[in-house]
Amino acid sequence: GIRNLSDLKKVAVLGHGNGGTVYKVLNKKNNSFYALKVLRFNQDGIGIRQSATVLEAEILRRVDSPYIVRCHAVFDNGSSCNEAADNGGDDLSFVMEYMEVGSLHDVLREHHRLPEEVICVLAKRVLEGLNYLHGMHIVHRDIKPSNLLVNDKGEVKIADFGVSHVVEGRFDGCELSAGTCAYMSPERVDPERWGGGEEDRDEFAGDVWSMGVVMLECFLGHFPLIGPGQRPDWATLMCAICFGEKLEMPEKASPEFQNFVRRCLEKDWRKRATVKELLHHPFVNRKCCCTSKGLGDYVFHE
Ligand code: ATP
Ligand code: MG
16 A cells, blocks of 8 residues: 655646646555545635545545546645645545546547447446446546546546545636536436436536536537537536537437437436436447447557
8 A cells, every 4th residue: 555645746737726736656665556635624715625635535545446646645644744844734635546548538639539339338338337426325426528537448437536525616717618508417417407416316417417427428429418619618518508409419329329318318416317218228338338348448549
């Protein structure tokens, strides 16, 4: 295990998110790479630390699934044992499995769109991951391309779950990448109208919605709920999510894929498919879904 932050040497910045930075780090003890996510608190109101933080961090460490990015260690108030300790800033650091290829967001930026044989493998893995988390009564709440990471075998895993409980989300700057509300379900965007918060079940349904948006985005090559030219500000997104017309399905998509996405993007969460139902859906049980290498061949040999 990793005992001390000082065993880790930062070698590169992998990206910035909503109140944190992710570094590629070398563990000097075993000469292998990890990703280190450092969340900063108490700086100009970025990230409000919650009392349950340490407990959440404990849950993070217990999660053990091939479909979830592993968290090897959590350091609370990391700055105090870091060489760079300076102003007593309040840090929380997560040592994670290093995912060599980066996020699905990066993959989409490079490949623009993905074929159904790849998407069905992606969808199946994300469903397996959600099934595991939901079975542990954990809701992800932030399924989006930048939180689905890819390793050098082309395997996709869910990242950042629970971090959304740790950090108070900021939904004002509605950019389509980091800290976005674009993948939020109608019952989270407008609970009064769509009956959110009535039961715990709607929380799980929110993850299904977000996954549906992501899979459709993979097919189309752009965020599906608003036009490519439209500004993704809060008002536009909220209208699209809560009042958008019946979704225009891409003609070229197979009937199985169209149905799969429709079942995810059912606005009324009570009618939306559950993760368990979707695991039996024909789209993720087609022959090509079992034989396809998913992103494996794709990202490396395109
Ligand atoms: P948010 O803060 O809303 O989650 P985000 O996902 O873009 O937004 P981070 O979670 O901080 O922000 O991650 C930033 C970027 O760092 C990711 O988009 C990804 O490219 C990279 N990254 C994160 N975790 C890992 C990891 N374990 N291995 C490799 N790269 C990672
Ligand atoms: Mg993230």
